[in-house]
Amino acid sequence: MDFEDEIFNDGLPKAYYKHNDQGQYVLETDAPWAEKVSVALIVSCNRSILEEIRKEVIAGQKSPLCYYMEMRQLEPGMLAKAAGIALFRVKRHFRPEVFAKLKPSVLDRYAKALRVTVEELKTVPDRKD
Amino acid sequence: MTTELAANGKPFVHNHGAHCETAVTSALFRHHGVNVSEPMVFGIGGGIFFGYLPFLKLTHLPISAFRGKPGSVFRKAAKRLGADFVTKKFRDPKKGTEELRRVLKTGQIVGLATNLYWLPYMSERHRWNFSGHNIIVVREIENGFRVSDPTIGDMVDCTVEGLEQARFVPGPLNPRGYMYYNKTINHHPDLRQACIKGMKDTCNLMLRIPLPIFGVRGIRFLAKKVMQSPDKLGFQEACRHLAGTVRWVEETGTGGAGFRYMYAAFIQEASELFGSEDLVRLTHDMTAIGDTWREFSVMSARIIKQRNRPEATFTNAGGLMLKCADLEEAFFRDLQKVVKKLKA
Numbered sequence: 001m002d003f004e005d006e007i008f009n010d011g012l013p014k015a016y017y018k019h020n021d022q023g024q025y026v027l028e029t030d031a032p033w034a035e036k037v038s039v040a041l042i043v044s045c046n047r048s049i050l051e052e053i054r055k056e057v058i059a060g061q062k063s064p065l066c067y068y069m070e071m072r073q074l075e076p077g078m079l080a081k082a083a084g085i086a087l088f089r090v091k092r093h094f095r096p097e098v099f100a101k102l103k104p105s106v107l108d109r110y111a112k113a114l115r116v117t118v119e120e121l122k123t124v125p126d127r128k129d
Numbered sequence: 130m131t132t133e134l135a136a137n138g139k140p141f142v143h144n145h146g147a148h149c150e151t152a153v154t155s156a157l158f159r160h161h162g163v164n165v166s167e168p169m170v171f172g173i174g175g176g177i178f179f180g181y182l183p184f185l186k187l188t189h190l191p192i193s194a195f196r197g198k199p200g201s202v203f204r205k206a207a208k209r210l211g212a213d214f215v216t217k218k219f220r221d222p223k224k225g226t227e228e229l230r231r232v233l234k235t236g237q238i239v240g241l242a243t244n245l246y247w248l249p250y251m252s253e254r255h256r257w258n259f260s261g262h263n264i265i266v267v268r269e270i271e272n273g274f275r276v277s278d279p280t281i282g283d284m285v286d287c288t289v290e291g292l293e294q295a296r297f298v299p300g301p302l303n304p305r306g307y308m309y310y311n312k313t314i315n316h317h318p319d320l321r322q323a324c325i326k327g328m329k330d331t332c333n334l335m336l337r338i339p340l341p342i343f344g345v346r347g348i349r350f351l352a353k354k355v356m357q358s359p360d361k362l363g364f365q366e367a368c369r370h371l372a373g374t375v376r377w378v379e380e381t382g383t384g385g386a387g388f389r390y391m392y393a394a395f396i397q398e399a400s401e402l403f404g405s406e407d408l409v410r411l412t413h414d415m416t417a418i419g420d421t422w423r424e425f426s427v428m429s430a431r432i433i434k435q436r437n438r439p440e441a442t443f444t445n446a447g448g449l450m451l452k453c454a455d456l457e458e459a460f461f462r463d464l465q466k467v468v469k470k471l472k473a
Contacts, residue, residue, distance in 0.1 A: 041433055078302065
């Protein structure tokens with residue numbers, strides 16, 4: 001089975017307006033093919049980006065903060081506002097050696113903004129489930 | 130379509146709709162005895178729009194919105210139909226949940242703005258960080274709420290924590306527990322007057338905003354970006370951007386072709402309401418525009434799939450978009466003239 005059908009079988013269908021033979025508009029639940037293709041591409045891209053970041057974190061090039069930011073679909077600017085920490089500091093904390101020395105109070109703010117526990121924030125999951 | 134009882138024993142009918150905000154507004158009106166369909170709310174609220182926002186990004190992709198600002202359709206439609214809604218926002222999540230419980234006990238159904246990413250019943254393909262998703266809470270159940278989400282076919286249960294997380298998200302996207310419920314309603318709204326107001330508003334929004342990223346000019350702007358994208362970004366990244374655009378056209382609860390089919394349904398209903406031949410003609414025009422947008426998304430999907438069709442290129446996809454822009458400009462100029470002739 002294609003990846004497109006796989007993700008579109010998951011969850012309830014949405015409704016689409018269709019023009020029927022009598023010239024009336026009716027609601028139907030078949031997703032258009034173009035939508036399936038593009039959504040599948042975006043979902044698979046999101047997954048692969050997340051997986052790449054996870055590998056980089058394990059290799060010690062990025063901090064786990066990067067991973068959780070990507071997981072929650074945030075941009076650095078949004079994360080900075082959510083945690084109440086200046087953007088340049090947030091960007092600095094993407095470096096693993098800086099992140100390792102962070103005070104618990106700062107970690108706490110990130111954990112609240114990203115809705116993960118402080119323990120989780122220090123590492124990345126071993127395998128993406 | 131399913132029916133359930135609200136907290137005060139009044140039956141609530143759950144209808145499947147295409148778009149969250151219009152369907153929620155229409156369901157609220159219908160629950161209080163005013164029969165307004167979803168396309169009608171969309172047209173009256175002046176929902177159709179275009180805006181390309183390259184400085185706002187979601188999952189590294191720019192936003193191209195095919196509808197007005199979240200919340201504006203509800204606000205405008207309620208005003209034009211003469212209904213008064215109580216709206217509330219909260220700083221404290223606990224207070225937000227308590228207030229929701231209190232209002233539900235009085236027998237009201239409540240509309241909420243939530244974040245799609247955090248709604249627990251959403252599947253992965255719908256989960257993205259967008260804070261303007263509207264749902265209706267019908268009543269409280271044991272450790273949860275009974276939720277009618279019009280974009281999915283059935284009523285669902287949602288836990289208290291899940292709903293609270295979706296209503297209060299840290300950061301700039303916070304919906305702040307935005308909730309609304311009916312205070313007074315006009316049982317015999319002047320639909321004709323409301324339709325005229327909505328159409329005029331729409332024409333102004335599409336044609337007269339003096340910025341290159343909104344309205345018809347915005348479509349042309351994005352078309353040029355699409356044409357240049359393979360040179361500027363590389364093929365893979367350009368595909369991703371194109372897929373992002375197609376997602377805004379077809380997914381995101383547009384009811385197909387970037388709300389254009391829904392708007393055609395509205396014009397069709399309005400033509401029956403006014404008995405106007407001009408509007409019947411405009412219905413066909415709008416359907417043609419919708420078909421062109423659908424053609425654009427199919428063309429884009431072919432590019433993404435690399436089906437080796439010689440005509441499937443970024444230039445042609447951008448060209449189709451330019452065609453849409455031309456058609457839409459002609460359509461809205463025509464609509465402007467037709468609206469002037471309509472009598473309320």
